[in-house]
Amino acid sequence: MNEDFKLKAEEHALEMSPRESCGVVVEGKYWRCRNIAANAENDFCLDPRDYAMNTMDSVNYWAKHNQLSELEIQAIDDVVPSDKTYVEKFTFYRNNSDTKVVHFKIYNGGHQWFGSPIADWFLIKLFLGKNNHEINSNKELVDFFLQYKLSDFN
Ligand SMILES: [Ca+2]
Numbered sequence: 324m325n326e327d328f329k330l331k332a333e334e335h336a337l338e339m340s341p342r343e344s345c346g347v348v349v350e351g352k353y354w355r356c357r358n359i360a361a362n363a364e365n366d367f368c369l370d371p372r373d374y375a376m377n378t379m380d381s382v383n384y385w386a387k388h389n390q391l392s393e394l395e396i397q398a399i400d401d402v403v404p405s406d407k408t409y410v411e412k413f414t415f416y417r418n419n420s421d422t423k424v425v426h427f428k429i430y431n432g433g434h435q436w437f438g439s440p441i442a443d444w445f446l447i448k449l450f451l452g453k454n455n456h457e458i459n460s461n462k463e464l465v466d467f468f469l470q471y472k473l474s475d476f477n
Pocket of ligand 1: 407
């Protein structure tokens with residue numbers, strides 16, 4: 324096992340002393356995190372902004388975790404060009420397996436619940452960005468999970 328992460332953690336601890344240092348180890352690599360504890364000399368609290376993965380890192384993590392070696396990228400028809408957003412569907416899969424990781428990438432979209440009529444309200448769009456009308460988040464989630472049975476996870 325690679326012990327490099329221990330050296331990186333020790334190095335970080337020495338730099339931060341007398342404050343507590345903190346970090347996470349992901350796949351053998353040490354990632355520094357900020358300590359946001361009120362009493363950082365005796366306690367630690369990881370800043371969640373430091374260990375949250377961006378969207379594609381998260382998608383790739385779950386694809387790798389599930390050993391999904393194949394990727395299909397499907398452009399969804401832009402049937403509502405007036406919303407100024409469009410979609411690509413990324414499906415990670417493996418032959419001879421029902422396991423999938425599906426990601427809908429909305430280009431120019433906001434931080435929205437896509438397809439919701441409420442997401443078109445002026446103030447919602449003002450604060451959260453553009454809605455998309457090629458997909459409906461509710462429908463995609465339900466359709467995805469209906470492919471599986473609870474007994475699949477025993
Ligand atoms: Ca569109």
